[in-house]
Amino acid sequence: MVNETTRLSAQDWARAALKAMADGGLAAVAVEPLARTLGVTKGSFYAHYRNRDELIEAALAEWVRTHGEGGLAEFAAIADPARRLRELLTTVVRSVQPLAPSVHLSLLGDRNDPRVGAAIREVNRARLELMTRTYRELGLPPARAAHRARIAYAAILGLLHLAQTDEDPPGSAALSNEATTLFLPS
Incomplete structure (x- = not known):
């Protein structure tokens, strides 16, 4: 206080x-x-x-600043795309806390408010662009890179959603290892 x-x-x-x-x-x-x-x-x-x-x-501007492009700057600066993706996925998965409130998920209920809709779109755009760029740098063709980014991002949001009700989730280290294995192109 x-x-x-x-x-x-x-x-x-x-x-x-x-x-x-x-x-x-x-x-x-x-x-x-x-x-x-x-x-x-x-x-x-x-x-x-x-x-x-x-x-x-x-x-909302603060949320966009800290969770959109500005919040991703440290990851965007990583030159090696495989390392960038691994660090991004590890950081995101490890930050998901059981039963923790989420601005992103809570705002979805207010997505019809134009201010909220614009903020969510901006955060989603920044995240998807970084992930798509990363997959392209890893050698995926543009359309496939965009699809892979969308699926990986959906999985991240899904973990966030599950954390809202899951009192005893699997350990974050195991989840981040699995995410990295699953979403890094082979």
Whole structure:
């Protein structure tokens, strides 16, 4: 909890809104409960945002920044495509935590909101482009690389979905080894 004398940034509020979204979608983003969670008054909110919609837009922009192209930059910089894919799959699979809330999955319930739909499309686009490029660099023809990327990404989202209800999943090391074996072209 933040001390009342601590000044929160707009980004602090956006990150708190993202956590709320992970727990309950757009409906969970409300100023007063967020202020209580952050340990401040709602006046702190109004120092950064005019209204809830601005906060939602900032939170979605933060999610796109950290989970889209910007969040993938370290992987995109890996020159060897096999190593890039292995590290990407290992990192993603190991980050999936049992029963952990997910911004991505929670936002799907609000996908008809134009802001949410655009954010999901942008994150999906960045991830699929990186994976498709990687498969192309591994020697797959363009159409096959795009299909392989889509299937691998669907598997990742499926693991994320399973983690929402699976209290006793297989170990992440075993899953990441299996993912690497399954999705690296032979």
